[in-house]
Amino acid sequence: MKQDNILTVEHLEMQFGGIKALNDVNFEIKRGSISALIGPNGAGKTTVFNCLTGFYKATGGAITLFANGKQTRVGKVLGEPFQSSDYVNPAAFASRLRYKMFGGSHLVNRSGLARTFQNIRLFKEMSVVENLLVAQHMQVNRNLLAGIFNTPGYRKAESRALERAFYWLEVMDLVDHANKLAGSMSYGQQRRLEIARSMCTNPELICLDEPAAGLNPAETHALSSMIRVLQKEHNATVLLIEHDMGMVMDISEHIVVLDHGEVIARGGPDDIKSNPKVIAAYLGAEDDEEVTL
Amino acid sequence: MSSSINIKKSVIDTLLAGLLSLIVFGPVIGILLDGYDFTTRPSLLLTMVAIVMVGRFAISLFVQSEKGQMMLYKHQNNDDGVIVLPPGHKSKMVYIVPIAIIIGLVAPFVATKYILTVLILGLIYVLLGLGLNIVVGLAGLLDLGFVGFYAIGAYGLSLGYQYLGFGFWSMLPLAAIMAAVAGAILGFPVLRMHGDYLAIVTLGFGEIIRLILTNWTSFTGGPNGVYAPLPTLFGLEFERRAKQGGTPFHEFFNLPYDSGLKYVFIYLSLFMVVCAVLYIKHRLVKMPIGRAWEALREDEIACRSLGLNHVLIKLSAFMMGASTGGLAGVFFATYQGFVNPTSFTFFESALILAIVVLGGLGSTVGVVIAAFVLTVTPEMLREVADFRVLIFGLLMVVMMIWRPRGLVRITRTGFAVRKGVA
Secondary structure, X not given: OOOOEEEEEEEEEXXXXXXXXXXXXXXXXXXXOEEEEEOOOOOOHHHHHHHHOOOOOOOEEEEEEEEOOXXXXXXXXXXXXXXXXXXXXXXXXXXXXXXXXXXXXXXXXXXXXXXXXXXXXXXXXXXXXXXXXXXOHHHOOOOHHHHHOOOHHHHHHHHHHHHHHHHHHHHOOOHHHOOOEHHHXXXXXXXXXXXXXXXXXXXOEEEEEOOOOOOOHHHHHHHHHHHHHHHHHHXXXXXXXXXXXXXXXXXXXXXXXXXXXXXXXXXXHHHHHHOHHHHHHHHOOOOOOOOOO | OOOOOOHHHHHHHHHHHHHHHHHHHHHHHHEEEEOOEEXXXXXXXXXXXXXXXXXXXXXXHHHXXXXXXXXXXXXXXXXXXXXXXXXXXXXXXHHHHHHHXXXXXXXXXXXXXXXXXXXXXXXXXXXXXXXXXXXXXXXXXXXXXXXXXXXXXXXXXXXXXXXXXXXXXXXXXXXXXXXXXXXXXXXXXOOOOOHHHHHHHHHXXXXXXXXXXXHOHHHXXXXXXXXXXXXXXXXXXXXXXXXXXXXXXHHHOOXXXXXXXXXXXXXXXXXXXXXXXXXHHHHHOOOHHHHHHHHHHHOHHHHHHOOOOHHHHHHHHHHHHHHHHHHHHHHHHHHHOEEOHHHHOHHHHHHHHHHHHHHOOOOHHHXXXXXXXXXXXXXXXXXXXXXXXXXXHHHHHHHHHHOOOOOOOOEXXXXXXXXXXX
């Protein structure tokens, strides 16, 4: 099953009480591409991210992920309300009950989607390596007895996890900081560690929420090339929210522009640059005014 | 750094300290109630105040000296908490642990019966502290009802013996499992809660258990309590006359009866269980589950974004902590020979929490030291029994000022840099 798109979002709708944060959002992400989600402040970009990664339960629409060789409906793994047909179909009832009790955003991650956060969320009082080891929780030997008796199989799995952790530290240029506390590193390093940590979960799609926020131009440039490395060498599809237009236009192949909870434009960087609606949304200009980005 | 000594400042400090001690000790020491009357004891009061003032003056002078300044500087930079050890760090514990084990094994044969009972109590609190340390220190879930699991362990032994005829050794694992199940039952509905809310719910849980034990008189014996059996050694019993259908130990070996022998045996069994729990705890913090607990304490949302099932991780922390509490309960019941609900009040929960906080959240060695400090000190302070809780409170205040992160500094293992492989 090789789908062309890794993620499809159809008619996504998110309501907080009376406020409609997202209204009929549609877009697809091509496998192996770098895409960007942009828009003015308060347009609903982070809300889209939270819906995709399962931190919000979307009030309408469907998000489908085609990763890890299977198709995952995000709404389903978060736990949906029972339907009347479930009461005659025990299998469907059991599956829904299971997702209701033990479902959640962690299942979205396990089906191949990782994310980072706008305000960095590292395990600050753990060392850098430990941050990366936690991310590999699903890949190590979690057997309690094996761990307590320190069996050869357990030691092998741990050493494998350490190798993978150091691999990502090398990629993100953090090897010198391996034994520091995550919280004691500089801002840029913390950003990179967060990306390394989400890559440790072996995702096929990685969503970066403002990865370049607070970085200086040189660091932003280095980050751009790291994101390209993720795409080229690790077959990761990248979706990012970013305000740094230079970076967005430089690395993304496909851009989705959001304003007031609606998609106002989709296309390549060149189309977006010259799209009058986008320019109007960003600069607050009238539709017929001539502005260039 | 000025090395000149400012006498004026020292005098002011001294006078202030004297005034404060007058206020504190005035009612406590200066006035002796005698029926409806009272007598004043100015001489004793003045001696106390004088001691405080002389001490304060000496400290003030010392702090202003070169050496004192150095010491202050060292302590000020001490509170940044967690450090990562360099890779390949050799812990001094390699030497301390075997010595501690040897001392622990020899102790019952040299100690008097009284000291032995204090040691047993200390070890029981070590178990309780280790259990709560998993929940509060590692997983960061504030649990004020931990005494509930302790009660389940203790009553598990007594009631299991009374109704099912199970002895100590079969109830020991069963009580741990029962406490773990209770932990899961408590854990599941409160998983969505954090901090204060969780603390209140768990506080309620502890009280519910105690009230059930008090009021379900037909089953638990209510406030009268129940008998708890002693452990047996391959069917040999340690009481004067066999109660569990075996042979008394002293008759089997033709020895004169010694009532202290049962404490020696309880101590040795407890010591082995504590060593096993310490080893398991030591392994757990290095294992994926231990790392996940700590990650959950640091940031739950990040954990979920990394594919960790926070429900199961919290449940496992609750269950592991509760089962250790259950083990402690079994030993407590057998040590007392009898349990009743008054042993499981909120004060007990607070004491266990104090052990964990005093020792340092997440620190194993710290909890062991703190457990002994908090159980042995009250025994040593029997002379001033009325002020025990006061001294206990003062100790906590002083600790929180000087070592807010606990007695033992938390360290994290460093990893040697290696070649990464994708």
